[in-house]
Amino acid sequence: MARFLTRLIDAQAFWARPFGDFNHRWLSALFRRMWTIKDLLHGRWLGHPLHAASTDLPIGVLTLVVVFDVLGQPGAADVALIAGIVLMLLSALSGAADYSDTDGTARIRATVHATLMVVALVLYAVSLAMRLGSSEVRTLPIVLSVVGYLLVTAGAFVGGDVAYVLGNMVNRHAFRGTGTKWVALDLGGAADIPEGQLFKATAGANSLVLVRTGETILALHETCAHAGGPLAEGKLLDGVVECPWHGSRFRLADGHAMRGPTVYDQPRYEVRRAESGAGWEARRTQG
Numbered sequence: 001m002a003r004f005l006t007r008l009i010d011a012q013a014f015w016a017r018p019f020g021d022f023n024h025r026w027l028s029a030l031f032r033r034m035w036t037i038k039d040l041l042h043g044r045w046l047g048h049p050l051h052a053a054s055t056d057l058p059i060g061v062l063t064l065v066v067v068f069d070v071l072g073q074p075g076a077a078d079v080a081l082i083a084g085i086v087l088m089l090l091s092a093l094s095g096a097a098d099y100s101d102t103d104g105t106a107r108i109r110a111t112v113h114a115t116l117m118v119v120a121l122v123l124y125a126v127s128l129a130m131r132l133g134s135s136e137v138r139t140l141p142i143v144l145s146v147v148g149y150l151l152v153t154a155g156a157f158v159g160g161d162v163a164y165v166l167g168n169m170v171n172r173h174a175f176r177g178t179g180t181k182w183v184a185l186d187l188g189g190a191a192d193i194p195e196g197q198l199f200k201a202t203a204g205a206n207s208l209v210l211v212r213t214g215e216t217i218l219a220l221h222e223t224c225a226h227a228g229g230p231l232a233e234g235k236l237l238d239g240v241v242e243c244p245w246h247g248s249r250f251r252l253a254d255g256h257a258m259r260g261p262t263v264y265d266q267p268r269y270e271v272r273r274a275e276s277g278a279g280w281e282a283r284r285t286q287g
């Protein structure tokens with residue numbers, strides 16, 4: 001079943017890829033001028049993707065529309081429909097912010113997801129207009145809202161696929177253990193850690209990005225928590241590293257996420273002179 005649905009979704013690439021690229025261009029241009037609002041919509045303040053949380057509300061309320069229609073409660077169904085449309089619109093804002101930083105296959109599937117939701121929203125709007133226009137004619141508006149509900153369900157499935165199958169907006173360090181052992185740093189052939197610049201080193205299986213000031217070394221994991229961008233290739237900005245892929249910023253001192261699209265902090269490491277006296281060693285800080 002899952003394989004069939006995945007093939008069906010991916011078969012939409014012929015229109016979803018160019019349409020997604022087009023939407024991505026204008027959304028990126030729009031949000032580039034409003035980082036604060038974009039951050040708010042990603043959910044950095046919550047430490048959790050806002051879209052994933054906010055989509056539960058319209059789906060729940062739109063389920064009530066079906067229930068009230070079946071029970072023959074037109075007033076309650078209409079109120080639920082108004083609330084469902086408003087909540088869909090609000091949820092679409094956070095979805096648009098995430099979409100503007102979504103690439104590759106995830107963007108194609110997110111385009112299918114968004115398109116299904118927009119078509120459902122249009123059907124719901126027409127249904128609402130008909131319901132408010134005449135209390136006599138109920139059959140067609142009810143049919144439209146049921147079709148809308150089926151589209152929302154299909155859209156939610158595709159949206160879940162984007163998060164759970166493709167890992168979009170999932171913390172790239174979700175499965176990384178904290179560890180307590182000091183591990184020797186491999187400087188990749190460099191004689192020493194250079195001063196005042198982003199420098200990549202490895203500690204066992206982990207890549208780190210380091211910034212040295214004298215004997216003080218600030219270190220974070222090198223893989224961006226948002227979507228795996230290489231932080232060592234980003235920008236160093238006054239104690240903050242900016243990811244080269246979508247512009248997330250992390251404070252080097254503690255890994256705190258200063259700007260989205262990441263909603264997750266970056267793992268931080270301690271670095272010291274090796275006890276043997278040769279080279280450096282690192283370990284992940286706790287918490």
Ligand code: FES
Nearest residue numbers: 224227229243246
């Ligand atoms: S990978 Fe997206 S901001 Fe780093």
